[in-house]
Amino acid sequence: MGGVGIGPTGPGGNGTTAQGGGSFRVQCPTTTPLHPTAISNSAPGTPLTEAAEPAYTGPAVTPETVGGQSLSYTLNGGTVKCQEISGGDGYSTMADGNQIFMFSFGPLSGMDLIKNGQAGTLFAADFNNYYNEPNQPAVAAAPNDTPDPTYDPKRANSLNGGIADPGTIMEIGVLNGNIPAPLMAFDEDDEFFLTLSNVGMIMRPDLFEEHTVHFHGYPNASSYYDGVPDATWAINIGGSATYYYVAPDAGTYFWHCHITPPEHLQMGMVGQLYVRPRQNREPAGTNLYNAVAGSATSGTFGSLPGPGMQSDLRTACPGTGTTPAAGYTYGASGSIDILCSAPIPLADTGAVQVAGAKYAYDDGDGSTRYDIDVPIQIHGFDPNFHFVGMTFNPEGFADMKDKYFLLNGRSYPDTISAPSTNPGYAGLTPNAPAQDPTSNAIGTEDSDGLTRYSQPLPTLITLHSSPANGPSRALLRIADLDVTEYQTLASLGIPMTVVGFNAKLLRDQAGNNLFIKTNSITLGGGESLDAILDATGVPPGTYFLYTPNLDHLSNDAENFGGLMTEVVVVN
Known part of the structure; x- marks a missing residue:
């Protein structure tokens, strides 16, 4: 894979302030054979958004010469995206005030985005606009600002770019763990380069823990990048490696370290990942049915006959004895693969793409x-397991018993952590310790005396009863990474419509939608689902998303809180 990485001597290098040496290497090519056209950013201080993603207009077979060899690729749009994370340790604060030690992943790119509750995944142009700030971004505001020794005042500031300098990786990566781990989000057909640097655990210098990244349930093409140490490599302290993925199927996934999974998952090395579908990128006015059902190799995209998702071998859902180019029908004429990527709906409803629709x-x-x-x-979290994990070898896995039940690393009431600007909570004082009033991130003072934003993601949901006034439909991308318990979430007053389970659309082989309208969902560890919460016409007020398992509505010995958040409906 060709392209340019960032580093002390590369085009994205840190100039005269860079420190050489070390085993850390960061990779983010601007182009690849699958994505030969670079996407630039004319305003490098502001990261590109989904709107910059190339449109999907059907597959295009493109010949190329790579290394003197003639090759052909089926291109479906998408682009190159990158992210950088650290593997180490850190602290978080539970809703009862107890501080918890963690093994954890932390952000080394997209840091301002992550602090503000967004995914840290970047277009290559933004990632390679390397980090350059006078103060460490993961550290709480003044008077706790910590100067960054690699800051170059001659260059423009960059809050979100990747970090290539080994000194800066260590300065920011140590004790920079997040719960949940940095959020990742990209689009179907993207190529994703994820660099993990193992910075070690400062609170457990006696441990020489390796780390990996495993995308759980993800249809990865190569076990080499799957992060399971039995089948591939792991990353030692002081080293880094770049994982490579092609985004195949839309849906909600999650990721975790696969070294001694019961221990590392319990200790906090867990994060979320979701893939947005091609359908988001279709030009406005495109007939949605035709875009999925199209199976021709030529013609007009969005019309039949014409090219579409059935023209692409990767996403086609052919029946027995048929080929994508010849088309297919459901039912008796062929057995359709229920795990295929783009099952055709039963009929054309006439739905067309609306600009900006998701x-x-x-x-x-x-x-x-x-x-x-x-x-x-x-x-x-089992606080006893975490305490023992901070001091000496952990207790037996069979003795784990969670006493903190968390949504995005927080228990109620920290799950809402609303600033006064939230329309449903005008005048509310931030309720969490060391909470940033702008981003809602919760900080914890670490063993070096610095406060780092280790819990950046609240779960407060604000929706509008009238779609004309603002967002009314929320997609709950729910993943359960609990090590010891099944968990149930119930919604009072606003039914949930489950549209996907384990990153698969709920649709049968005949094209019928099998969506489930319910007030509660139950998941075991290692499962995910997608549920739409629609507040259209719902009376304004405060509703709850909570567990009916009453023993999980507590924060350790504090008989209050636990697995619960709020849904605020406004006009």
């Missing part, structure tokens, strides 16, 4: 449309 899947009928993403990671 969908959970390539549904072809608009049935998974929503307004805002709400990633929710269910997890639990």
Whole structure:
């Protein structure tokens, strides 16, 4: 894979302030054979958004010469995206005030985005606009600002760019752990380069822990990048490696370290990941059904006959004895692969793409449309296991018993952590310790005396009863990474519509949607689902998303809180 990485001597290097040496290496090519056209950013201080993603207009077979060899690629749009994380340790604060030690991943790119509750995944142009700030971004505001020794005042400031300098990686990466781990989000057909640097655990210098990244349930093409140490490599302290993925199927996934999974998951090395569908990138006015059902190799995209997702071998859903180019029908004429990427709906509903619309899947009928993403990671902490893990070898896995039940690393009431600007909470004083009033991130004072924002993601959901006034449909991207318990979430007053389970659209082989309208969902560790919460016509007020398992509505010995958040409906 060609392209340019960032580093002390490369085009993205830190100039005269860079420190050489070390085993850290960061890779983020601007172009590849699958994405030969670079996407630039004319305003490098502001990261590109989804709007910069190339449109999807059907597959295009493109010949190229690489290394003197003639090759052909099926191109479907998308681009190159990158992210950088550290593997180490850190602290978080539970809702009862107890500080918890963690093994954890932390952000080394997209740091301002992550602090503000967004994914840290960047277009290559933004990632390679390397980090350059006078103060460390993960550290709380004045008077705790910590100068960055590699800051270059001659260059423009950059809050989100990747970090290539070994000294800066250590300065920022040590004790920079987040719970949940840095959020990742990219688009179907993207190429994703993820660099993990193992900075070691300052609180446990006796441990020589390796780390990996495993995308759980993700249809990865190569075990080499799967992060399971039995089948591939792991990263030692002081080293880094770049994982490579092609984004195949839309849906909600999650990721974790696969070294001694019960221990590292319990200790906090868990994060969320979601893939946005091609359907988001279709030009406005495109017939959604035709874009999915199209199976021709030529013609007009969005019309039949014409090219579409059935023209691409990767996403086609052919029946027995048929080929994507020849088309297919459901039912008796062929057995359809229920795990295929783009199942055609039963009929053309006439739905067309609206500029800016979002969908959970390539549904072809608009049935998974929503307004805002709400990633929710269910997890639990056993404080005894974490205390023992900070001081000496951990207790036996069979003795784990969670006493903190977490949504995005927080228990209620810290799950809401609303600033006064929230329309549902005018005048509310931030309720969490060391909470940043702008971003809602919660900070914890670490063993070096610095406060770092280790819990950046609240779970407060604000929706509008009238779609004309603002977002009314939230896609709850729920993943359960609990090690010891099944978990149930219930919604009082606003039913949930489950549209996907384990990153698969709920649709049968005949094209019927099998969506589930319910007031509660139950997940075990290692499962995910997509549920739409629609507040259209719902009376304004405060509603609750909570667990009916009453023993999980507590914060350790504090008989209050636990696995709960609020949904605020305004006009």
